[in-house]
Amino acid sequence: MYVIETGVVPVVAPESADGVFSLLWLIIALPLAGAAILLLGGRYTDRWGHWLGTAMPIGSFILSVVLLVQLLGRDEEERQIGQHLYDWIQVGGLDVGADLLYDPLAALFLLLITGVGSLIHVYSIAYMEHDVRRRRFFGYLNLFVAAMLTLILSANYVGLFLGWEGVGLASYLLIGFWQHKDSAAKAAKKAFVINRVGDMGMATAIFLAFVTFGTTDFAGISALADQAPEGTMTAFGILLLVGACGKSAQVPLQAWLLDAMEGPTPVSALIHAATMVTAGVYLIVRSNFVFEYAPTAQTCVVVVAVVTLLWGAVIGCAKDDIKKALAGSTMSQIGYMMLGAGLGPAGYAFAIFHLITHGFFKANMFLGAGSVMHAMDDDVDMRHYGVLNKALPVTFLTFAMGYLAIIGFPGFSGFWSKDKIIEAALAENWLIGIAAMIGAGVTAFYMTRLMVMTFFTEKRWRKDVHPHESPALMTVPLIVLAALSVLGGFLLLNGWIVHWLEPVTGPEPEHELPIPALAITALVTLVVAIGVAVAIVLVQRRPVPDTPPTDVSLVVKAARADLYGDAINDGLVVQPGRRLVTGLFAFDRHGADGAFMGGGGAIAAIGGQLRKVQNGYVRSYALSVLVGVLIVAVAMLAVNL
């Protein structure tokens, strides 16, 4: 029997793909082909484009299921399969192949992406029915799925980066899909720019990996990781974390996610809740062989995670826009996953577990929110909702399943996954554990508030709004996702998921809890109950004002302003940046004279002479050349003499 030792970081050593596994590339190729046909085919594909676009991820899903069954039939040590497609960049040591890696971790992600992705495609057929650009929308969605699958299946960091950029591009296109809205265009740009900061971290990490290890393959790096100096690994880990923060909207790169809700709701469900934003968590779990040798970087992950999970939860409490409230919640839930990932082998499996259950219940709730908006003429303000439980029974019931899952109602999927992360956090450090527990209480509060304001209290509908239940194409995906939200916890049955991921993350170490596990569960449930009760007292028992009250505490004000995330970015980055640009621009236009004025008496004399014999702009250009000569000469001499 193959035994994985505790405390040993598993090395990635894939076997070459044969049999059904040689079809691995097809999982990416199907949606990619869909995107190509839909985007290049133009108007000719308008009539059947959405059906093709939906069929492609379904095809990938079926294939993923077949592969998973095959993988389950294999021995544990044979569960890493590599497929070499072709040499992408190969020149001596710079050897980057277009390689795929299929292992237990990738297998779970494939199911999540293609499964939830297919449901959301089906939902979008009805949701986008009246949009003249529906075919293009499906083209972009397919492009996103292909890029996300590339990210997950790549066997090296460069391929992962390719997918990483691809999902960024798709996200940009989809956030700005309703480009006629100025806010959508702005939000797309903001998401793009902030993500580039994260990408900078990723890119630098990849260069560092290449310089240190001479390869960017997971296999190569994981085999050499134990020999690298800890300082290098720490730098590597922190750079990866920067990348993860950008993509997964973690503090301090969180500001784009709330604005990203400008995109059509299925996009928010698929990209900005269930899949893309969790790529950061995937990155960290996938790079476990880096973080295991970089404890400092691991600590950074935990700090970022805890700050974000509270930050997102606080924002979620103050939003009246149903999608933004859910977005704050996404941020916070990803914080939980990051926390799990930061705890090392004790938490990796639970991070992935929570990622999957969150994928189910958050996609469920976003699609539910879409269904509500559909009924309310695209109004997103919860102050204009109320008692929708009667008008939208299916949406209400499915949404309720998601709600119970996210607050961690005993027995629902979120209960199992969040509980395990809090337990692992408590075992690591009681302070972190308590922060995570408070987060759970706040989650219960804002989700209850959302639930109550939308489905209960009294009617606050605008004029001429006649809510009606959505068509079957929309409700069927909701029902499936609701079922998954309830039952997702089965993955933990007998510790299956922990065991399943062992070849990737190493086994879960034994840890001692300060108090019995059952007591922790009871405590968490109590905190959640308090959160629910407070929300009911504050929201259900009092009338909901039509406009947000203005005489509120500073905390609420801050939360409404996204905890000043934009203001911080603006003050620390945007304004200085703008000043730099204006400054440089001014220098470029008129600056040669100015620079030279400050350049000392001797140069001034020369310049004065030059000025007499030359005229026009060339004069100042020539002066700048002269200044340049001095800079170059001084740089040469300063170093050497």
Added chain:
Amino acid sequence: MDFINPTIEYAELSPLLIVMGVACLGVVVEAFLPRERRHVVQSTLAGVGVAAALGATIAVGLNLDPAGTDGAGQGLVGAEGSIVVDGPTIYLWGLVLVFALGGVALFAERRLEAGISAFAGQAAAVPGTDAEREASTKGLAHTEVYPLLMFAVGGMLLFPASGDLLMMFVALEVLSLPLYLLCGLARRRRLLSQEAAMKYFLLGAFSSGFFLYGMALVYGYAGSMDFAAINEAVVNGADNEILLMLGIALLSVGLLFKVGAVPFQAWTPDVYQGAPTAVTAFMSAGTKVAAFGAMLRLFYVALGADRWDWQPMLWVVAILTMVVGAVVAIAQTDVKRMLAYSAVAHTGFLITGVLGLQSAGELADGQVTSLQAVLFYLTSYGVASLGAFALVMVVRDANGESSSFVRWTGLGKRSPLVAGLFAFFLLSMAGIPLTAGFVGKWAVFTVAMSAGAWPVVLVAIASSIVAVYFYVRFIRLMFFTDPEPGAEVAEVTTASPLTGLTIAVCAAATLFLGVVPGPVLDLAVHAGDFIR
């Protein structure tokens, strides 16, 4: 006194001789052929000449002998030590000639201006006078542009192949003077064009002076103009270090000016904007290739042993160039100026590559040398730049080419193909994966990182992010912004197949180099080392 007859390796130097020969022939044609037939004859002659030179280059390249002490190089030092035909030379020659072919095709474009070329009818006529109007009504066009182009190409071939400082200086002037003239020959907006030419000429002459002075100082140090001899002097450590230091500084000024590095970039936007776009397209690709080839040869062959002294200076220049190029590009509102500043930023990225390690012997088994990385980057940037400027030629309004942002707004809706291709070239320049630019950036950053220049690489990554911002902003402008109601917008004019083909080839090359860069990277690796 004996007079020793110099030996000239005619076979190996044939590409150079063909280009120069065709250039001279072009001058003769200009004198003897009636005006109406000149255009066809001249353009055909130039096209055939460049193609023949390209064929000759390939033939020479296939038959290079191994050379150099460690066998890492191949080729020969010809023309009594003044011209070196080695692997990198062949690669650079091929590159320059391919871009020249594109240049000839763009020069020959006549459909856009309804049957006349984009060059001035009578350059000597003062703008706005009767003489100019007369030239224009008669449909005159300068066909001297073809011989001028060929002379410039000849200079570009000679520049990176020179084996001593004197030849390098001659090549510098041979490539520059025709370009100064070409810049001033625009048919439309002549004042802008002439102003650009004047600036380029004055500043170019100014910086050539520094180069010349640098030569004198280095000669004073080494006692020779020959690169091999200078290398020997540096290795053995002659006296008067300060002569060498100042000499290197002044030589660099001449080269950095040609590549448009900060603080010598001032001419770039004005010249790129003012020159006829066909000239800009050719110049942006060709000059960069030639000048970086020369820079690599000078710094690696002659001054390689002294690199600890000049590397810090290049660090500073690289950082300044990238930051200024990327940041100032944000503030531009004209397509050609934006591309000019982007060219400045790319110069910085290329210098980052130059900072890498220098010879195969110092690398771990099979790593890329910085020479190879820079060669690849030049290829990827050159095709994107040539293609992008060629596209600028076809976006026009009633007054000819129209390069202000306002006119390009919403182009994606009017002509998805042109806007899409332009966006593709911009994405390649931005270094998005699966385009040529990504592999190029990857290569130069890696070599710089291997050489320990990580601060420069950090700045490089940061600047490429800033650069992505303005490229993507422009793409958004083309696709996602509607023009102000009533605003005048530019339309795409159908160009001749020559321009169309140039653009198509550039786009195909950009995609090919991004998806399967292997063959071209292999070619760069096979170029091997410089020989002395």
